[in-house]
Amino acid sequence: MKVLKIATAGSVDDGKSTLIGRILYDTKSLTDDKLEAIEEKSRQRGFDYLDFSLATDGLVAEREQGITIDVAHIYFSTPSKSFIIADTPGHIEYTRNMVTGASTAQASIVLIDARNGVVEQTYRHFFINNLLRIKDVVIAVNKMDLVDFSEEKFNAIKGEIEYLASKSEYKGQNLTFIPLSALKGDNVVDKSENMEWYKGETLMHHLERLEPEDINDASQTRFPVQTVIRPKTEEYHDYRGYAGKIYGGDFEVGDEVAVLPSQTKSKIKSINFFDKEYQIAKRGSSVSLTLEDNVNVSRGDMLVKVTEEPTIAKQLEATICWMDKEPLQASQKYYIKHGVNDAQAKITQLKSIIKTDFSGIEENPSELVLNQIGDIQIKLSKSLAFDAYSNNKSNGSFILINPKTNNTVGVGFIK
Amino acid sequence: MSQNIIQVDALESEAIFIFREVVAQFEKPVLLFSGGKDSITLVRLAQKAFYPAKIPFPLMHIDTGHNFPETIEFRDRLAKELGVELIVRNVQDNIDSGRVKEETGRYASRNMLQTETLLDAIEEFGFDACIGGARRDEEKARAKERIFSVRDDFGQWDEKNQRPEVFDMLNGKIDLGQNVRVFPISNWTELDVWSYIEQENIEIPSIYFAHKRKIFVRDGMIWSADDAVVFRDEEEVVVEKMVRFRTVGDMSCTAAVLSDAVDIAKVVEEIRDSSISERGARIDDKRSEAAMEKRKQQGYF
Numbered sequence: 258m259k260v261l262k263i264a265t266a267g268s269v270d271d272g273k274s275t276l277i278g279r280i281l282y283d284t285k286s287l288t289d290d291k292l293e294a295i296e297e298k299s300r301q302r303g304f305d306y307l308d309f310s311l312a313t314d315g316l317v318a319e320r321e322q323g324i325t326i327d328v329a330h331i332y333f334s335t336p337s338k339s340f341i342i343a344d345t346p347g348h349i350e351y352t353r354n355m356v357t358g359a360s361t362a363q364a365s366i367v368l369i370d371a372r373n374g375v376v377e378q379t380y381r382h383f384f385i386n387n388l389l390r391i392k393d394v395v396i397a398v399n400k401m402d403l404v405d406f407s408e409e410k411f412n413a414i415k416g417e418i419e420y421l422a423s424k425s426e427y428k429g430q431n432l433t434f435i436p437l438s439a440l441k442g443d444n445v446v447d448k449s450e451n452m453e454w455y456k457g458e459t460l461m462h463h464l465e466r467l468e469p470e471d472i473n474d475a476s477q478t479r480f481p482v483q484t485v486i487r488p489k490t491e492e493y494h495d496y497r498g499y500a501g502k503i504y505g506g507d508f509e510v511g512d513e514v515a516v517l518p519s520q521t522k523s524k525i526k527s528i529n530f531f532d533k534e535y536q537i538a539k540r541g542s543s544v545s546l547t548l549e550d551n552v553n554v555s556r557g558d559m560l561v562k563v564t565e566e567p568t569i570a571k572q573l574e575a576t577i578c579w580m581d582k583e584p585l586q587a588s589q590k591y592y593i594k595h596g597v598n599d600a601q602a603k604i605t606q607l608k609s610i611i612k613t614d615f616s617g618i619e620e621n622p623s624e625l626v627l628n629q630i631g632d633i634q635i636k637l638s639k640s641l642a643f644d645a646y647s648n649n650k651s652n653g654s655f656i657l658i659n660p661k662t663n664n665t666v667g668v669g670f671i672k
Numbered sequence: 673m674s675q676n677i678i679q680v681d682a683l684e685s686e687a688i689f690i691f692r693e694v695v696a697q698f699e700k701p702v703l704l705f706s707g708g709k710d711s712i713t714l715v716r717l718a719q720k721a722f723y724p725a726k727i728p729f730p731l732m733h734i735d736t737g738h739n740f741p742e743t744i745e746f747r748d749r750l751a752k753e754l755g756v757e758l759i760v761r762n763v764q765d766n767i768d769s770g771r772v773k774e775e776t777g778r779y780a781s782r783n784m785l786q787t788e789t790l791l792d793a794i795e796e797f798g799f800d801a802c803i804g805g806a807r808r809d810e811e812k813a814r815a816k817e818r819i820f821s822v823r824d825d826f827g828q829w830d831e832k833n834q835r836p837e838v839f840d841m842l843n844g845k846i847d848l849g850q851n852v853r854v855f856p857i858s859n860w861t862e863l864d865v866w867s868y869i870e871q872e873n874i875e876i877p878s879i880y881f882a883h884k885r886k887i888f889v890r891d892g893m894i895w896s897a898d899d900a901v902v903f904r905d906e907e908e909v910v911v912e913k914m915v916r917f918r919t920v921g922d923m924s925c926t927a928a929v930l931s932d933a934v935d936i937a938k939v940v941e942e943i944r945d946s947s948i949s950e951r952g953a954r955i956d957d958k959r960s961e962a963a964m965e966k967r968k969q970q971g972y973f
Contacts, residue, residue, distance in 0.1 A: 260682065288949040315812030316831055317962045326832055329815040330808040332861045341859065353836040360838040471682070483692040488725035496724060502689045502840075528678065531720045535678040542680035543688035543721070556696050580836050594841050597693065656841050663845040668838045 259469035260339045264359035264391070266382035267368030269347040272399045274325055276368060276439035277344050278309020280461065283446035286333035287312065306440065313344045326351055328358035337465055347378055352628040353580035356385060356668060360654075363472055364393035364464065371404045371436070375417045377614075381628075383418065384613040387425045388576065388630065388670060390647065393467055395433045397460060401452065402438040408454045411436045424615040435460050471541050475649035478506030478514075479567070480560040481596045486545055498529060498545035499554055504596065504651040506565065508546065509537045516552055517559040517642035518569045523548040557598035559642045567644045567652065571637045574672040575646075576611065576630060581659065581666035584624035585633070591666065592658040593637065596651060601638035608632040633669075646670040683864060684717065687856040689840060690819060691721035691803070694854050695728055697844035698801040701854075702759070704790075705731040705751075707743035708920040709876050710805030710857065713865050715750065716874055717856060718803075729803075730757035734790050736782040737764045738901045738922040746877040761793045778903050781925040787971045791827045794851055801844070803854045809861045810950060813965035819858050825849035827971020862918075862950045863943050870936045880939065882916045882931040893927035918943075918950050 265273040278295075281287045287295070291312065299308045313329045314320050325346040333340055343358030359365060365386050369379055386394050396418050404410045415434045422432055435444055436455050443449035446461045458466075486498035508514075512525045528535045529545045538544045546560065554560070561567065579585050585604065593602035609618040610631045618632075625631045646653030657667040680688070694701050703718065705711045718727045731751055735744070751758035763785045766772045772785045794802065808815045818834050820842045835843055844852055857865070869876060886897040888908045895902055897910040901923045904910075915928035916939070929948075933939045964972075 289947045290949055313812065313815070315814075315816045315965070317965060318832055327816045327834055329812065330859065331815065332809040332859075339861075354834075357836045357838055361840070483689070484696045486722055486725050490724070493724045498724075500692050500721070502685060529723070530678050530680060531723050533676075533678075535676045537677040539677060539679040541682060541685055542678055543685040543692070544678060544680065545723075592845070594843060596841065597696070651839060654839050654841070656836075656838060656843065658843055658845055663843070663847065665835045665837075665843045668836065 260341055261364065261464065261467055261469040262341045262343070262362045262472075263364045263366060263464065264343040264355075264362035265345055265366050265368065266355060266359065266386065267347055268370070268373075268376050268378035269324055271347060271368040271370045272439045273347060273368050274310035274313045274344055275308075276366070276397065276399065276445065277331055277342055278307075278312040279439045279442055279445050280342075281312060281331070281333055282307070282309060283442060284333060284335055284461065309439075324348060327354045330358075335461070335465060338469070340464070349378060349381070349628055352381065352385075355382065356389075356578055356580065359385060359389055359391065360668070361472055362389075362391055363470060364395070364467055365391045366395045366397050366460070368397045368399050369414055371398050371400050371407075371410050371414070374410075374414050380421070380614040383421060384615065384630070385578070387427045387430065388578070390427050390429065390650070392429065393431050393433070395435060395460065395463060398434065398436045399439050401436045401443060401449075402441050406436070406443075406449075406451045408452070411455075421615050433457070433463055435463065473504060473540070473649065473651045475505030475540070475644070475652070477565040477567070477644075477649065478508055478512075478560075478562045479504035479644075479649060479652050480508065480546065481598065481652075482554055482556055482558045482560065483597050484556055485554065496547070497551075498547055499560065500543075500545045501597070502543040503538060503540045505540055505649050506562070507537055507539050508562075513563045514548070514560045515563045515566060516554050517561060517566070518640040519553070519558070520569075521552045522563060523550040523552050525549075559598075561642070567642050567649075569640050569642050571640050572605070572635060573637070573641070573643060574632065574634050575655070575669040576672065577625070577633050577657070577667045577669045578630050579625045579627060579667050581664060582627055583659070583666070584626045585631075585667060586624045590660065592660055593635070593655050594658060595641050595643060595655040598641060600641060602657065603636045604633055605636045606634040608634065632672075643671050645672060683857070683860055684720075684868070686840070686859065687717045688721040690842065690854065690856040691718050693842050693844070694801050694803060695722070697842070698852070700797065700799050701729040701801040701803060702732045702797070702799045703727075703729055703803045704805075705733050705747065705758075706805070706920065707733065707739065707747040707877060708805065709865055709869060709880060710807065712750070712874060712876055713868055714803060714805050714856060715754070716872055719754070727754060727756050730759050732759040732761070732793060734786045734793065735760050735762050736786060736922050737762060738782050738924050740877070740879050740917075740920065740923060742877045742879050743920055759793070759797070761789050763789050765789070766792070778905070780903055781922055783922055783925045784967065787827065787967065791971050794827070799851060800846065801852045801854050803856065805857060806855050807860050807862070807865070808858050811964045813962070817855060817858065819855055820844055821853045821855070822846060823851050823853060823971060827851075829969050829971075831965065831969065863940070866936070866940045866943050870940055877920065879917045879920060882914050882934050884912055885915050885928065886910050887913055887915060887928060894929065895927060896923050898923055
């Protein structure tokens, strides 16, 4: 069955975890034992309602503080579809975890508290949704029960987001606005009786209608080699299979391919998956390829059709989202992980900080601090074969790793 | 040559990708094998990831000594068939040497004691990556776990400070002494696992299917009546019923469910209609709301 992956976003206390709990409850996805546990805990805490956030806030520190610190992955299905929801934190401090949850999502729900309207974190999360090029974005205006289900309030927020969207570089996004109350259940699964003026779908109706697809719909062939399979048994004495996952396009036996970055040419001899051979392998598939010629291929190399070569270069320009307490500064060195390939990277220029409220850029800053987004130029210790993020999400993104701490400190989107 | 087109299912493709990353990024990986359905699924995925080569890492079982005999028999046979090394480390050894203290009484279980044995084994063999079958849908602390989860040399999970994991890029860089727990089927649900076992026709231990067993009921749960391992009050009456197990942990902490699902198709049907979660039958999780998180912080699977 196909799976639709959705991320939530929004500021602290906008009700993300409550919304997910409500969805689980109304779609009858909470099993009896889990529901009992929530009822019991809600009672213990003296609430006169069911605290659905208890279903997803899985860490002690989260339940203590009533906030979400790290992304939780929630799985449920309706008769027509399977869903994964990444419940992401709203706190600015945990933006890195929000990016973790949202990076592989096809759709996103941005929650806004109807009382507060668009706040700083809404800007930031909406901006990140655009940076990630998430295709379907739902603006869920929550807590409508606390503003007397006011159409005026809803329209004001809608207008503000539409204005932001008009300034975004990414134009392929489908925006949907839904007024709801996660706590009371209005327009989540069931249509609200309190907002006659709203003629659109409920949130779940909308999500059910979205067609699940691979976030990487790139058409050009990309096959990064993860490892070389050499059984060295009698039966497979000369077998040399290049194992990897297809990041774009389809490969066929007989295709003329180039090994990058060396640009050595060969032809695909066989496509293997487990104990069977195939003629064609589709994108997204983890398979093994063998080549006609005994060419030099190792981990990190990429096989592509000869007519579909990406950029091969020792430097690149990218937008980066910084995720570490130690700021990024020009001239610093990091490890770069580009897909399954590793290299060293030196920041040659920090060009700008991009303001996440879409109000422009700050040029030539001295550093990029935690949760800031900016444009940089990087010099690489070896040639990488990459695409622009807008053309291929998997082959157009990378992470930076601090060599001192081994931590993942930034995620980059190649220009 | 075949004319077929291959489109590998997204979850299967992701798991195979993760296995290959482990072998490429680490020097001494090991697959933590319990004989349960999730680790059996891992074994099949590992076979697929490296075929026609053999699985390039050993299997390791931390044996509490309280496992179902059917599981142990199955474990030994599978390892033999695959031709991979099977390492077994026994909790009993740590109890005998006095390093850990066995629980006593009504709810006594050796489940917690596995952690110490596991950490010893990691140190003994110098494993830098331990592959496990945990899934995010099992339990809410597990829902927070990364695919590559870094542990320090005490095996501790720093749950408030996990590395960002974006797209499918997996950062396996660690310091000496640290290790990474790897969860290739993080995004699978219980139903996904069962459907896969059905689709692939994978053999699993017989206790997953309905069978006649001597049981007793406590706290609304069905306990296996094995007086050598499971504590039982005299007034807790033993009866014989048709039951099966949804998860396979220790006899002392795994409850059975009433069932007449005697084959895979019926099991899949039963799971689809179930109103109780899989770990609803795990007595070890019921100790407190944070039971799993606490165990993970201490180095549990």
